[in-house]
């Protein structure tokens with residue numbers, strides 16, 4: 001019995017499986033992809049994260065060959081592939097709608113790609129069975145897709161895409177049709193399968209959670225461009241732009257002035273001085289800064305300590321079980337603070353006078369002005 | 373408990389009555405214009421032909437059926453009609469499916485052009501359409517002259533009375549209906565499913581065979597049934613294109629009822645035509661369902 005493995009040979013030098021260079025796509029004169037650059041290495045899990053309509057599906061369709069790029073280069077396994085038809089790209093793809101063939105059984109759905117690639121029929125049933133075992137659907141071989149639940153259909157789609165042992169797997173919002181609990185399970189399951197088969201994966205999603213949980217690297221897209229790319233932790237802690245900062249996680253954004261103070265530049269938000277790490281621009285000007293809610297501590301009035309301390313009053317509380325989101329009114333600003341419920345202590349109530357504090361390391365400097 | 377059951381029964385009774393009211397007009401219409409004439413047709417076909425007014429107490433007899441089913445002439449005629457219907461269905465589907473496929477993938481002026489070309493023949497008077505073909509197909513007509521000018525044929529060719537001309541005109545008349553039905557079912561096949569087959573390595577002919585045909589089977593059956601029943605029961609097109617001596621059932625039915633005034637024979641032939649269409653329709657549905665394994669799966 002052959003177990004499905006991918007021949008991502010360790011001897012090969014790490015060269016990109018997929019490389020997009022200055023790829024452009026317009027629909028009826030409207031620019032949808034604007035000089036997009038992207039690279040995926042062998043075995044890597046890369047997510048494209050962005051709001052709906054930013055061009056994620058278009059990117060995937062270009063990679064799959066369903067659309068033609070107006071300009072730029074698409075290379076697969078080191079060979080220029082702009083004109084290669086989808087049939088010859090040797091990719092696996094899971095569609096948002098799953099796109100299962102409704103008139104074929106689960107077995108026939110999964111076997112379809114093997115037959116098209118001319119795999120001898122003696123091997124087909126073994127490989128299909130092995131793949132269905134991997135996605136825990138061994139019992140469903142003879143069923144039709146309409147007899148399966150959404151999660152099972154999703155796993156059939158995954159099995160169908162992987163059984164041909166592609167070295168690049170494309171996933172277009174694969175989890176968006178599942179309910180929340182199932183989605184969490186599938187995130188982990190897909191990630192495990194991907195690591196086991198060592199297949200390079202390009203995931204398209206608008207859910208930051210999916211991208212953060214599953215990716216080796218994530219690319220945040222906006223308006224047909226990649227605004228930030230890197231490992232999830234790096235993108236989260238150093239988002240660079242206000243858009244990335246608020247799209248990945250929550251953040252309090254401020255517009256700060258850089259003013260000279262006793263010979264060194266200093267950040268001013270309104271009339272309070274903000275202590276921050278990192279290089280400040282030498283010349284005076286404005287700058288966006290951000291502080292994440294979970295980096296701000298909240299305490300009864302006068303009890304907080306840190307590099308930056310502000311006092312205000314609680315204007316709203318949202319209890320979420322494991323944590324509490326406070327909205328604290330400071331001057332004319334509302335600042336979001338994420339607090340943890342403490343054993344034996346009641347959370348702060350609306351109207352309570354509080355102090356909030358954050359360290360200078362928590363201040364994220366953004367490119368350009370704040371508030372987008 | 374008992375009370376609850378009683379209320380439920382009354383409610384069910386009320387909703388029943390609502391339904392009856394709702395479908396009453398259509399049932400009435402069916403009875404008056406379909407069931408009654410059909411029963412009358414059948415009873416007429418079971419009486420012997422006698423000159424003069426219809427005898428309400430005539431004895432029931434199978435003599436007409438025996439006469440027709442025992443006569444090779446009529447059997448050949450029924451076979452002719454059947455063949456004509458089948459050939460027209462095949463020609464219509466062979467032309468209509470690619471056009472419908474193209475129609476669903478096109479946009480802009482191409483789409484408009486095909487749509488208008490499909491709709492115009494429906495709105496054109498049947499006689500006008502047939503006359504147009506008549507002019508084209510006549511000896512020394514437009515086709516003839518064109519082919520002669522190209523040096524492809526020499527002298528007149530007998531097109532106008534041929535059965536291929538008959539199939540051509542029947543196809544032309546019924547193609548628009550088939551295209552409209554097919555286009556709407558082809559449109560319903562999600563592009564994602566086609567793309568999934570492409571990325572799995574399926575060639576275009578393979579996609580048509582393994583995906584499009586099974587998924588559009590309902591539209592294929594519907595248009596085949598429509599075209600078949602319209603073609604085998606067409607009277608004007610055979611008589612104008614192929615002539616009054618053409619051996620098809622409708623012409624014979626007409627001549628028995630209007631020229632020979634033998635209503636029982638006309639009814640018998642009409643009844644046989646009806647049974648033929650019903651049997652073909654039913655077996656087409658059965659065969660197509662078996663081929664596409666319909667009934668075991670649903671579109672997802």
Ligand SMILES: Nc1ncnc2c1ncn2[C@@H]1O[C@H](COP(=O)(O)OP(=O)(O)O)[C@@H](O)[C@H]1O
Pocket residue numbers: 027028032050051052053054055056057058059
């Ligand atoms: N076939 C098309 N014709 C015209 N506009 C399109 C087409 N496909 C996508 N678009 C437009 O391109 C933009 C990006 O679409 P898409 O790539 O589907 O976004 P996403 O997947 O990120 O939500 C959208 O504004 C959409 O309206």
Ligand SMILES: [Mg+2]
Pocket residue numbers: 056057173
């Ligand atoms: Mg999309």
